Amino acid sequence: MTAYDKVRTARSTTRPTAQDYITEMFTGFIELHGDRRYRDDEAIMGGLAYLNGRPVTVIGIEKGHDTIERMRRSFGAPEPEGYRKALRLMKQAEKFHRPVILFVDTSGAYCGIGAEERGQGEAIAENLMAMMGLNVPEISILIGEGGSGGALALAVSDRVWMLENAVYSVISPEGCASILYKDAAQAPTAAESLKLTADDALKLGVAERVISERNIGTAEFYKTLADDISKELEILDKTTDLTERRYQRFRSFGRFEEERK
Amino acid sequence: MSILKFLHKPQNALETEGRSAEPSVGETEYICPNCHRTLRESTLEEHSWICVCGHHFRISARKRIQMLTDENSFKEMFSFIESNDPITFPGYQEKLEKARAKSGESESVITGTARIGGIKAAIFAMSPEFMMGSMGAATGEKITRIFEYATQYSLPVIGWTVSGGARMQEGLMSLMQMAKTSGAVLRHSEAGLLYITVLTDPTTGGVTASFAMEGDIIVAEPGATVGFAGRRVVEQTTMESLPRDFQTSEFILEHGFADIIIPRTGEKKLLYDLLRLHGGRQ
Ligand SMILES: [Zn+2]
Numbered sequence: 001m002t003a004y005d006k007v008r009t010a011r012s013t014t015r016p017t018a019q020d021y022i023t024e025m026f027t028g029f030i031e032l033h034g035d036r037r038y039r040d041d042e043a044i045m046g047g048l049a050y051l052n053g054r055p056v057t058v059i060g061i062e063k064g065h066d067t068i069e070r071m072r073r074s075f076g077a078p079e080p081e082g083y084r085k086a087l088r089l090m091k092q093a094e095k096f097h098r099p100v101i102l103f104v105d106t107s108g109a110y111c112g113i114g115a116e117e118r119g120q121g122e123a124i125a126e127n128l129m130a131m132m133g134l135n136v137p138e139i140s141i142l143i144g145e146g147g148s149g150g151a152l153a154l155a156v157s158d159r160v161w162m163l164e165n166a167v168y169s170v171i172s173p174e175g176c177a178s179i180l181y182k183d184a185a186q187a188p189t190a191a192e193s194l195k196l197t198a199d200d201a202l203k204l205g206v207a208e209r210v211i212s213e214r215n216i217g218t219a220e221f222y223k224t225l226a227d228d229i230s231k232e233l234e235i236l237d238k239t240t241d242l243t244e245r246r247y248q249r250f251r252s253f254g255r256f257e258e259e260r261k
Numbered sequence: 262m263s264i265l266k267f268l269h270k271p272q273n274a275l276e277t278e279g280r281s282a283e284p285s286v287g288e289t290e291y292i293c294p295n296c297h298r299t300l301r302e303s304t305l306e307e308h309s310w311i312c313v314c315g316h317h318f319r320i321s322a323r324k325r326i327q328m329l330t331d332e333n334s335f336k337e338m339f340s341f342i343e344s345n346d347p348i349t350f351p352g353y354q355e356k357l358e359k360a361r362a363k364s365g366e367s368e369s370v371i372t373g374t375a376r377i378g379g380i381k382a383a384i385f386a387m388s389p390e391f392m393m394g395s396m397g398a399a400t401g402e403k404i405t406r407i408f409e410y411a412t413q414y415s416l417p418v419i420g421w422t423v424s425g426g427a428r429m430q431e432g433l434m435s436l437m438q439m440a441k442t443s444g445a446v447l448r449h450s451e452a453g454l455l456y457i458t459v460l461t462d463p464t465t466g467g468v469t470a471s472f473a474m475e476g477d478i479i480v481a482e483p484g485a486t487v488g489f490a491g492r493r494v495v496e497q498t499t500m501e502s503l504p505r506d507f508q509t510s511e512f513i514l515e516h517g518f519a520d521i522i523i524p525r526t527g528e529k530k531l532l533y534d535l536l537r538l539h540g541g542r543q
Binding site for chain 2: 254
């Protein structure tokens with residue numbers, strides 16, 4: 001599979017979306033709505049649930065299944081209030097000492113007049129800073145598209161895992177191609193150069209684990225993933241300097257030699 | 262509204278001076294992109310690179326530091342950090358070489374310490390002349406290091422932002438700088454230290470969505486473009502006509518995302534006042 005094949009697979013509307021993971025992997029999900037500031041952005045869904053009997057906060061960027069739902073959820077492109085809802089739920093998780101599990105799947109943060117008026121940049125920036133300091137374990141799983149800052153806003157976590165065909169990129173290959181080659185049709189070339197596949201992310205250290213899609217969507221797939229997350233949470237529970245390690249995790253991206261005298 | 266007010270009330274003395282004098286031989290002239298007047302370099306230099314109409318010309322990071330900090334107080338740090346093409350992106354090395362040759366800078370940000378009215382601060386200034394201030398791993402590293410230095414020595418940070426956004430030729434390594442710098446800002450903030458951002462033209466994309474919007478106090482230069490998504494992208498997505506002042510300093514102030522807009526001529530005094538008010542000593 002080429003990098004661009006993976007981009008196409010990641011975008012496929014037949015892939016499981018965040019709500020499928022939430023329904024299949026967790027029990028007793030109670031959805032919580034709204035950012036308590038402006039509105040409820042349905043591009044992000046979040047709430048409380050049990051993972052193998054343990055209370056957790058679960059948040060996901062939701063693209064929707066059919067056309068009507070996809071429109072209601074802005075095709076998984078969150079507005080600032082979506083990010084602010086996620087932040088509210090993360091702060092709540094910290095208060096009640098619950099870990100946070102995040103499912104990331106977006107082509108990017110929503111581009112629109114309202115989004116700019118309500119501070120899309122500020123909303124993402126606030127999440128980056130808050131997640132960096134959150135005093136409970138955070139695990140982010142990229143299940144489809146990881147579109148730039150809009151994805152990172154839910155992925156400043158202790159562990160970042162990616163599905164085999166998920167992609168994570170600073171810019172869409174089409175966007176990159178139209179800037180570099182003035183031709184969006186060159187997207188496959190750009191996709192290759194951007195190093196956006198799960199394997200690339202693993203090599204760069206941006207992701208810790210690549211999840212096989214061999215059984216994607218089956219009960220076995222969800223059970224294995226749920227068990228893996230539970231196991232990882234046990235490791236993170238024992239980590240005393242969680243936020244320090246999280247900072248060092250991101251601090252290590254972009255290493256430079258000391259000055260030679 | 263605020264932009265109009267500004268247009269009709271020039272903040273400098275240029276207007277009364279007239280424009281009759283001939284430019285000296287060989288002097289570069291600039292055309293104001295706002296009012297289309299032709300301006301001599303020496304005249305602009307005298308007036309902080311602000312046109313009669315109030316338009317703030319883009320200036321280099323070094324000029325900005327020279328204009329807004331005490332004479333000879335700037336000590337550059339971390340200048341040895343420059344991009345090393347982390348994902349071996351085709352054509353990027355050549356692009357970097359060109360950017361370095363054109364700007365005379367090694368990266369898109371300059372970091373160090375300086376004094377303003379005698380008060381010491383850690384500073385970073387992004388360079389429009391270097392790939393329009395795009396954020397690569399070296400950019401993020403230099404900004405992170407200046408925050409870590411400021412945290413260690415209990416210094417305030419002042420940062421002038423200019424950026425077209427993330428540097429796509431560095432892929433995920435560029436994206437990760439948003440998280441990395443945010444972590445460094447958080448630690449500086451948790452130490453109870455002051456961080457002032459000055460948003461200058463243009464501040465967009467991944468820089469807006471990270472350290473530019475994380476200041477305790479967010480100052481903006483008049484008329485600067487400040488936003489997250491590119492204007493054209495918004496136009497194409499929404500197919501609506503955009504407000505006249507969309508994504509300007511005035512727009513973000515009106516919507517509550519900047520504290521104050523100050524012309525460049527009053528900027529040094531404002532920064533001094535803010536530093537002093539937060540206990541900065543000479
Ligand atoms: Zn003018």
